[in-house]
Structures are given as structure tokens and as C-alpha cells.
Amino acid sequence: MKNLPLSKVYQLLEPGPVVLLTTARRGRANIMTMSWHMMVEFEPPLVACIVSDANYSFAALRATRECVIVLPAVELAATVAGIGNCSGRDVDKFEKFRLTPAPAARVAPPLIVEGFANLECRVVDTRLVNEYNLFVLEVLKAWTDPAQKNPRTIHHRGDGRFVVDGRTITLKSRMR
Amino acid sequence: MKNLPLSKVYQLLEPGPVVLLTTARRGRANIMTMSWHMMVEFEPPLVACIVSDANYSFAALRATRECVIVLPAVELAATVAGIGNCSGRDVDKFEKFRLTPAPAARVAPPLIVEGFANLECRVVDTRLVNEYNLFVLEVLKAWTDPAQKNPRTIHHRGDGRFVVDGRTITLKSRMR
Numbered sequence: 001m002k003n004l005p006l007s008k009v010y011q012l013l014e015p016g017p018v019v020l021l022t023t024a025r026r027g028r029a030n031i032m033t034m035s036w037h038m039m040v041e042f043e044p045p046l047v048a049c050i051v052s053d054a055n056y057s058f059a060a061l062r063a064t065r066e067c068v069i070v071l072p073a074v075e076l077a078a079t080v081a082g083i084g085n086c087s088g089r090d091v092d093k094f095e096k097f098r099l100t101p102a103p104a105a106r107v108a109p110p111l112i113v114e115g116f117a118n119l120e121c122r123v124v125d126t127r128l129v130n131e132y133n134l135f136v137l138e139v140l141k142a143w144t145d146p147a148q149k150n151p152r153t154i155h156h157r158g159d160g161r162f163v164v165d166g167r168t169i170t171l172k173s174r175m176r
Numbered sequence: 177m178k179n180l181p182l183s184k185v186y187q188l189l190e191p192g193p194v195v196l197l198t199t200a201r202r203g204r205a206n207i208m209t210m211s212w213h214m215m216v217e218f219e220p221p222l223v224a225c226i227v228s229d230a231n232y233s234f235a236a237l238r239a240t241r242e243c244v245i246v247l248p249a250v251e252l253a254a255t256v257a258g259i260g261n262c263s264g265r266d267v268d269k270f271e272k273f274r275l276t277p278a279p280a281a282r283v284a285p286p287l288i289v290e291g292f293a294n295l296e297c298r299v300v301d302t303r304l305v306n307e308y309n310l311f312v313l314e315v316l317k318a319w320t321d322p323a324q325k326n327p328r329t330i331h332h333r334g335d336g337r338f339v340v341d342g343r344t345i346t347l348k349s350r351m352r
Contacts, residue, residue, distance in 0.1 A: 008334070014211055015331035015339055016192010033351065035190055038214035040226055040308050048224060048310065050216055074345075081347040127303055128312075132216050134224065136308065152342070155191035155331070158184070160349030163191055166328070166342025169250075171257035173336030175209065 001102075004117065004142040009045040010176075012071055012117050012142075013037060017153030018080055018162065020070040021051070022101075023060035024109040029101060030088035031112070032057040033080050035156040037069075042176065045139040047121065052133050056088040061135065065123035066107040069137075070115035073151035074164050079114075081160065106140040116148035177278075180293065180318040185221040186352075188247055188293050188318075189213060193329030194256055194338065196246040197227070198277075199236035200285040205277060206264035207288070208233040209256050211332040213245075218352065221315040223297065228309050232264040237311065241299035242283040245313075246291035249327035250340050255290075257336065282316040292324035 013019075018035045032055050040046035047069070051058050061067055072080050079097050086093070094101055094110075101110035104120045111118040120143075125136035152165040189195075194211045208231050216222035223245070227234050237243055248256050255273050262269070270277055270286075277286035280296045287294040296319075301312035328341040 011334035014192075015333055016190075016211075035192075035351075036215045038224065038226065039212045040310060046308065048214065048308075050214065077345060078347055081349040081351070085348070085350045125304070125307075128301070131301075132222065132224075132312065134216060136304075154345070155341075156351060157191055157344065158187035158352065160347050160351065161344055162347065163344050164342045165331075166340045168333065168337055168339050169253060169330070171254060171336050171338065172261070173257040174261045175211075175257070175332060175336065176334065 001118065001143040002146050004144045006045050006139060006142060007043045009119060009139050009142050010039045010042055013047060014039050015153065016155050017071060018156050020072060020080065020083060020112060020115065021057060022068040022070060022109040022112065023057045023064065025060035025064055029094060029110050030057055030060060031083050031093045033084035040136060047137045047139060049135055049137065050133050051135060061123065062129065064108065066109055067121050068104055068107065068109045068111055069119040069121060070112045071117040071153065073116050073148060074154050076114060077154050077162060111143065116145050116151040118143045177294065177319040178322050180320045182221050182315060182318060183219045185295060185315050185318050186215045186218055189223060190215050191329065192331050193247060194332050196248060196256065196259060196288060196291065197233060198244040198246060198285040198288065199233045199240065201236040201240055205270060205286050206233055206236060207259050207269045209260035216312060223313045223315060225311055225313065226309050227311060237299065238305065240284065242285055243297050244280055244283065244285045244287055245295040245297060246288045247293040247329065249292050249324060250330050252290060253330050253338060287319065292321050292327040294319045
């Protein structure tokens with residue numbers, strides 16, 4: 001995997017893709033599916049996300065303050081839905097979904113080799129966790145897989161429906 | 177425009193579309209383009225968003241605590257980019273972009289008739305405004321335009337590139 005400059009991280013998350021989130025606690029890694037996230041700052045990249053306290057990952061994220069955001073392309077769509085349909089309480093999701101963990105550089109939770117990008121994160125603000133389950137993360141290190149060219153992401157529309165990236169248009173824009 | 181049950185609002189925002197945000201202050205309405213937003217709660221629908229203090233809309237939103245989130249389909253893409261390229265300090269964007277304001281039911285800022293959905297919002301949490309420009313909004317009332325069937329939204333990828341909704345896939349999912 002190849003290093004991605006932190007200044008470009010927003011280009012991965014701003015379009016609103018469904019992502020995976022890995023955590024690790026007491027030597028055990030877990031994965032959840034997440035689509036409630038947004039960029040907060042360009043650089044250093046800050047990301048806000050909601051991790052429900054109904055998710056097994058919640059306690060691990062709150063206790064360890066570390067996670068990895070993994071970007072899956074559409075080829076992993078069934079895996080992404082499957083990961084959202086079971087709990088790390090009951091199952092080792094890396095094994096069940098035959099995903100390949102790889103060590104991260106700056107945090108304990110693993111990267112997922114099958115993702116086209118991996119973002120190593122630490123929790124930097126928990127003020128809204130109790131009320132909204134809202135964590136603010138800082139991206140410490142970002143990786144992309146050069147072998148996955150032009151990955152198409154998926155976006156959750158509710159009730160198991162996902163919209164896949166279509167064509168790209170370019171407009172004269174001062175938006176960064 | 178037709179009433180949308182508040183329980184379905186997340187289906188509009190969760191896929192991560194670029195949206196417009198209207199505010200009103202001292203009798204003057206303004207519009208900005210926004211793509212840093214996420215769902216926080218299903219019902220009542222809560223939404224977090226970043227409105228930079230470099231935007232003219234920031235002061236209006238902070239002072240009045242009201243806004244409307246407007247969802248534009250791809251046909252409005254050039255308008256959406258144009259709105260992001262100028263400031264309400266200098267120009268009346270409704271006039272410049274020939275958009276049609278309509279009165280909202282619960283808040284002072286106007287709806288935009290050309291949007292395929294309009295969400296009337298009030299600010300419910302400002303604890304992270306000073307540090308991150310992060311507002312938490314509650315959606316009080318939601319409208320859709322029944323004449324716009326299957327609208328395709330756009331998602332910002334940085335530097336004026338936007339990805340347009342492609343095909344929809346359905347997977348067995350317990351994700352709401």
C-alpha cells in the first residue's frame with residue numbers, strides 16, 4: 001500500500017461512501033460498517049462519525065481511542081452488508097468474511113488489505129459522545145492501494161439499498 | 177411540495193449528497209453549498225454539519241439558529257457549483273441563480289422550489305461550533321417534490337469533480 005498525503009484524505013470521505021471501521025481491544029480486532037461520518041477539517045484531517053453504543057465497536061473505540069477507517073469498493077458490497085448484519089460479540093469478522101488484516105503504522109487496530117484506502121485514526125474529541133455517540137477523529141496516516149484503479153464506492157440509501165458511483169463531472173469550482 | 181415523514185429523512189442525507197443551505201437574517205436570505213454533513217439520529221432526525229466561519233452564512237446560522245437544507249438533483253449541478261463560487265456578502269444568490277424561494281412552515285429561511293427535497297432545521301447544539309464550526313441541527317419538517325422522480329444526486333470529490341449517482345443495488349441488510 002502507498003502513502004496518501006493527508007491533505008487529500010477529504011477527497012475519499014467527502015463523497016459520503018459507506019466505510020468499514022476496525023477497532024482492537026484485548027488483542028481482538030473487530031470490524032463494523034458505518035455510513036454516518038463527515039469531514040470536519042482538511043489538514044490535519046479531522047473526521048466526525050457516529051458509532052452507536054448498540055455496536056460492539058463502541059466500547060472498544062471509547063476505551064482505546066483508536067480505529068482504522070477502511071474504504072471498500074463496490075466489489076466488496078455484499079461483504080460490507082454482511083459485516084453490518086452480525087456482531088463482533090458473536091463472531092470473528094476477519095475470519096467469517098475472509099478479510100486480510102495488516103498492521104497499521106500508528107495505531108493498534110489493523111488495516112484491511114482488501115480496502116482501496118485505509119485511514120489510521122485516533123479519537124481527539126469525546127464531548128458529544130455521551131449525548132450523540134459522536135466521535136471526532138484525527139487521521140494520522142493514510143494509505144491507498146495503487147492496484148485498485150478508479151474504485152467505485154457505495155452509498156447507503158436505507159433498507160439495504162445502495163447507490164453505486166456513476167459518472168464523474170467536472171465543474172468550474174472554487175470548492176476545494 | 178409534499179410532506180415527508182421525519183423517519184425517512186436519513187435516506188436523503190446518508191448517501192452523502194452535496195446540498196444547499198439557506199439562512200435568513202435581517203430580512204435577507206442567502207444560500208451556500210455544503211458537503212460536510214452527516215446524520216446523527218434517525219428520529220427526531222438530527223444532522224451535524226460544518227459551516228466554515230469563512231462563509232457569510234456562518235454568522236446568520238449562529239445568530240438565528242435556523243436554516244433549510246435543500247437537496248439538488250444533478251440537473252442543478254452547475255448552479256450548485258456557482259453558488260459555492262460566490263459570497264452572499266456581494267450578491268443576492270436567489271436572483272443571480274434564478275432560484276425560487278418559498279416560505280417554510282417552521283423557520284424563517286426559505287425553501288428552494290427547484291430542490292427535490294427541503295428540510296427545515298433549527299440548531300440544537302453549538303458546543304463544537306467554536307472549535308470546529310460544527311453545528312447539530314434538528315429537522316423539524318421535511319418536504320419532497322413529487323414531480324421529481326428518482327432524482328440523481330451529486331457528491332463532491334474535490335477540485336470541482338463531482339460523482340453522480342449510478343445504479344442502485346439491493347442487499348440483504350439489517351442496516352436501517
